[in-house]
Amino acid sequence: MKTLSTAANHSVLWLGIAAVLAARRGSSRKAALRGVFAIAAASTSANAVLKPLLPRRRPAASELPAYQKLADPPTSSSFPSGHAASAAAFATAVAMESPRLGLAVAPLAATVAYSRVHVGVHWASDVVAGAALGTGLAWLSRRWWPVRLTDEARARPLDTVPVLHDGEGLVMVSNQRSGDPEHDPADDLETAFPRAVVVRAAPDRDLDEQLDEAVEAVEAVGDRALAIGVAGGDGTVAAAAAVAGRRRLPLVVVPTGTLNHFARDVGVYDLQEAVDATTAGEAVAVDLALVEVHPGPESDAVVRVRYFLNTASLGSYPDLVRLREQWQPRWGKWPAFAAALVVVLSRAEPVAVRIEGRWTTVWFLFVGNGPYHPRGMVPAWRPTLDSGLLDVRWLRADVRFSRLRAVASLLLGALGHSRVYGQREVPEFDVELAVPGMLATDGEVVEEAGHYTFRVAKEPIEVYRRREENWTGRDRPFLP
Structure with missing residues (x-):
C-alpha cells in the first residue's frame, strides 16, 4: 500500500498508464487523452482550490506502526484527497471511452484511494469526497468533449x-x-x-x-x-x-x-x-450535398455544381481543418480542434457575407452534410446520414471582442449561447460574399466565387x- 500510494504521487502512476494506452490508436488513445485532461481538472480543483478553502487536520499517522507509515507524509489540508480525485477521474475518463479498459483500471484506482486511508494520511471521508470530485469532473468533460462509442452513423x-x-x-x-x-x-x-x-x-x-x-x-x-x-x-x-x-x-x-x-x-x-x-x-x-457556384454578374459562365459528402466551408475554416488533422493523431479530435480554433482565430481575417438577407462579417462559415453533434459546440460527428438537412454554423466577427468571447464560451461549454455563434439546420442555404472567397469541400479548396447556394440533393445515394x-x-x- 505504501508503494502504491507513493507511486500515485503527482499522478505519475496514471500518466505512465496513459502513455502506454496512447501508444495504440483508437479508443485506447482517446481514453488516455481524456484521462490526462480529467486528472488535470481533478488535481487542480482538489489541491489548488478546495484544500486551501477547506482546511482539515490529517489523521494522527504517528499512531500507526512504522511499516505502515509514509516516510514523508504530506502536510497540506486533508480534505479532499487529491490522490482519490485523480484516481477516480482517470478511471472514469478511461471507462467513458473504453468500458473494457475502464474495468481494468477501476480496481487499481480504488486501491490507490484506499491506500491513503491505510497509510494514515487521510480520513475515509476525504477519500470519498475526492473520488466524487474526480468522477464528477470526468463526466463533466462530456460537455466539451462528447463521447462517441461507435463510429457508424444511423442510416435507412x-x-x-x-x-x-x-x-x-x-x-x-x-x-x-x-x-x-x-x-x-x-x-x-x-x-x-x-x-x-x-x-x-x-x-x-x-x-x-x-x-x-x-x-x-x-x-x-x-x-x-x-x-x-x-x-x-x-x-x-x-x-x-x-x-x-x-x-x-x-x-x-x-x-x-x-x-x-x-x-x-x-x-x-x-x-x-x-x-x-x-x-x-x-x-x-x-444524403449527397451540393453547392452551386454562381458566376459574377458580368460573367456569361453557367452555374457550376460541386458535391460534398462531409463538410463545406468559407473563410478560415479550411486552415482550422488542416491544423486539426495535423494535431488529431496525437491529441484526439476535440482537443486538436479547440487548439486549432484558438490559433486560426488569432490569425484570421473577417469575411463580409450576406446571410439570410443581412450583411455581416464572420470569421468562417461551416456547412455540414447533415446535423453534426453536439449542437452549440464544436461539430464532432454526424448521428445520422439521411436527415435531408444541412448543418450551417458560423462565428460572427462584428461583435466586440468576438474572438475572445468565442474562445471563452468554448472553454465554458457555452458556445451555443454566445452572441458570436450562429447555427441553422436547413435543407438549403444561400451565401453571398462582398469579396470573392475560397470554398473548401471535404477538406480541399475547390472554388473561388462571390455567391454560393448549398443544398441537399433530392435523392440520397445508396x-x-x-x-x-x-x-x-x-x-x-x-x-x-
Whole structure:
C-alpha cells in the first residue's frame, strides 16, 4: 500500500498508464487523452482550490506502526484527497471511452484511494469526497468533449441494391495518391473484385471524368454498370459519389485515405467489409450535398455544381481543418480542434457575407452534410446520414471582442449561447460574399466565387454497408 500510494504521487502512476494506452490508436488513445485532461481538472480543483478553502487536520499517522507509515507524509489540508480525485477521474475518463479498459483500471484506482486511508494520511471521508470530485469532473468533460462509442452513423437500410458477386458490374476508380504513397491499392482491388473494372486514376485528370469514361466504355460493349466504386480519401470518395448520384447507381467505398471520415461514418473500415457488403447486396441511404457556384454578374459562365459528402466551408475554416488533422493523431479530435480554433482565430481575417438577407462579417462559415453533434459546440460527428438537412454554423466577427468571447464560451461549454455563434439546420442555404472567397469541400479548396447556394440533393445515394455489422458487434462497446 505504501508503494502504491507513493507511486500515485503527482499522478505519475496514471500518466505512465496513459502513455502506454496512447501508444495504440483508437479508443485506447482517446481514453488516455481524456484521462490526462480529467486528472488535470481533478488535481487542480482538489489541491489548488478546495484544500486551501477547506482546511482539515490529517489523521494522527504517528499512531500507526512504522511499516505502515509514509516516510514523508504530506502536510497540506486533508480534505479532499487529491490522490482519490485523480484516481477516480482517470478511471472514469478511461471507462467513458473504453468500458473494457475502464474495468481494468477501476480496481487499481480504488486501491490507490484506499491506500491513503491505510497509510494514515487521510480520513475515509476525504477519500470519498475526492473520488466524487474526480468522477464528477470526468463526466463533466462530456460537455466539451462528447463521447462517441461507435463510429457508424444511423442510416435507412436498403435492400434494393444489386448483389455484386466477385465485383460483377462494378466500375471502380483507385486513387493511389490517397493515404500511403508507397502502396497502390489497385492490385488489392483487382484481387478482391476479379470481375470488376478497376481504373487507376490519372493524376492530371478529373476523377469524375475518368469514371464516366469507364462506365461508358463498359456500356459500349453491351455490358451494364451496376455500381460505382472508389478507393481513396474523402475528396476522392466525394468525386465518385457525384458520378453515382448523377447515374443513379449505388456506391462502393473502400477507405484508403488518411482519415477516411466518410467511410467511418458509413461503417466501412477496410476492403473486406466492402466485399462482404457487395456480396450480401445490402446498403444504406446517404444524403449527397451540393453547392452551386454562381458566376459574377458580368460573367456569361453557367452555374457550376460541386458535391460534398462531409463538410463545406468559407473563410478560415479550411486552415482550422488542416491544423486539426495535423494535431488529431496525437491529441484526439476535440482537443486538436479547440487548439486549432484558438490559433486560426488569432490569425484570421473577417469575411463580409450576406446571410439570410443581412450583411455581416464572420470569421468562417461551416456547412455540414447533415446535423453534426453536439449542437452549440464544436461539430464532432454526424448521428445520422439521411436527415435531408444541412448543418450551417458560423462565428460572427462584428461583435466586440468576438474572438475572445468565442474562445471563452468554448472553454465554458457555452458556445451555443454566445452572441458570436450562429447555427441553422436547413435543407438549403444561400451565401453571398462582398469579396470573392475560397470554398473548401471535404477538406480541399475547390472554388473561388462571390455567391454560393448549398443544398441537399433530392435523392440520397445508396452506399453498400453490411447491416449486421452496423447493428450488432460494433455498437456493443464490450465486444472485441
